Amino acid sequence: MPLFDVYPLYNVTPVKGKDVFVYDDKGVEYLDLYGGHAVISIGHSHPNYVKAITNQVSSLGFYSNAIQNPIQVELAKRLEEVSGCSGYQLFLCNSGAEANENGLKLASFKTNKARVIAFNNGFHGRTSAAVAATDNPSINAPINLQQKVTFLALNDIEGVKRELEKGDVCAVIVEFIQGVGGLDQGTAEFFEQVDGLCKLNNTFFIADEVQSGYGRSGKFFAFQHYKVTPDVISIAKGMGNGFPVGGVLIHPSIEAKYGMLGTTFGGNHLACVAGLAVLNTLEEENLIENVNKVSEYFISEAKKIQQIKNIKGRGLMLGLEFDFDVAELRKKLIYEHHIFTGGASNKKLIRILPPLTVTTAHIDTFFVALKSALLNF
Numbered sequence: 001m002p003l004f005d006v007y008p009l010y011n012v013t014p015v016k017g018k019d020v021f022v023y024d025d026k027g028v029e030y031l032d033l034y035g036g037h038a039v040i041s042i043g044h045s046h047p048n049y050v051k052a053i054t055n056q057v058s059s060l061g062f063y064s065n066a067i068q069n070p071i072q073v074e075l076a077k078r079l080e081e082v083s084g085c086s087g088y089q090l091f092l093c094n095s096g097a098e099a100n101e102n103g104l105k106l107a108s109f110k111t112n113k114a115r116v117i118a119f120n121n122g123f124h125g126r127t128s129a130a131v132a133a134t135d136n137p138s139i140n141a142p143i144n145l146q147q148k149v150t151f152l153a154l155n156d157i158e159g160v161k162r163e164l165e166k167g168d169v170c171a172v173i174v175e176f177i178q179g180v181g182g183l184d185q186g187t188a189e190f191f192e193q194v195d196g197l198c199k200l201n202n203t204f205f206i207a208d209e210v211q212s213g214y215g216r217s218g219k220f221f222a223f224q225h226y227k228v229t230p231d232v233i234s235i236a237k238g239m240g241n242g243f244p245v246g247g248v249l250i251h252p253s254i255e256a257k258y259g260m261l262g263t264t265f266g267g268n269h270l271a272c273v274a275g276l277a278v279l280n281t282l283e284e285e286n287l288i289e290n291v292n293k294v295s296e297y298f299i300s301e302a303k304k305i306q307q308i309k310n311i312k313g314r315g316l317m318l319g320l321e322f323d324f325d326v327a328e329l330r331k332k333l334i335y336e337h338h339i340f341t342g343g344a345s346n347k348k349l350i351r352i353l354p355p356l357t358v359t360t361a362h363i364d365t366f367f368v369a370l371k372s373a374l375l376n377f
């Protein structure tokens, strides 16, 4: 049976990973500045992570959400401690789209309204409400278009005010740093005013931290760079360091009801131990401090390269913008210099999303390679 051919693939077959490196089937080492799309937080095959999953799978890999699962309770406790989101409640699921889907559904249940405000160039996943809130018609099927979503420009505070005052908006969903769209950010003033307007208009403010969360922005959550209090915070990618897990942090004022949300696999034993290993390692290895240190170094080095027209993003969620399409440059980096980087819907942008364990020495390796690759452009 052939695979359903939806992914354009690079001709590399990774079979092993260690920290910031992956190794292909021929033993070639690649520096991973893409982190498997911002997923690898504590590094490939971190010993704490391998041990936690190995021990758990050899005792109990899975049971459903019908029984007591103390590992879920422990994960929620540690997440509250490490993130600083005091009093928030945790609902666990399996992916970023599912996290946003649950967040949007909760907003609609609780406000009894249905319209969503989302932003131009945003990305929230591929399930029904999440994809409808994603500003990309090519990944929305007719079935998704029944959702009521209004797209506005980032920083269009008058637009947000006008739409919220119509009284039918259940949620405003935002990425504090846009990922797939190309690392644009709203202003502090905009985010803080949106937060206030949501509270005035009985509308949920949903922070999509699927990509920017878990330390990648230089704080545990990107929204923590601002004075805002989201009702829902969606998480996935870095949360499991590759184990499929997602979740929503739900403001203490929002009451749960049996059956309101649910899932078969969400919060399973393996996902929870993976999540715990990530949180413990982030803390033990001071990885958020490392993010800030390496980010500063990366930006200072990037500024020295004249072909780089713009440096976007923050922390280790960074973009280098050129004045040409970077597809060939990224191929050169992979095939000739053995460095993975990310792309974006902005074709002139290279995205840098390394494991949070990356060092300044790895960044030096990258810039030597980039300068050499740029000689032909």
Ligand SMILES: Cc1ncc(COP(=O)(O)O)c(C=O)c1O
Pocket: 095, 096, 097, 098, 100, 123, 124, 125, 126, 175, 179, 180, 208, 209, 210, 211, 212, 236, 237
């Ligand atoms: C900001 C954001 N939200 C949601 C998603 C969807 O996550 P998933 O692919 O795990 O469903 C992504 C994935 O790239 C993302 O970057």
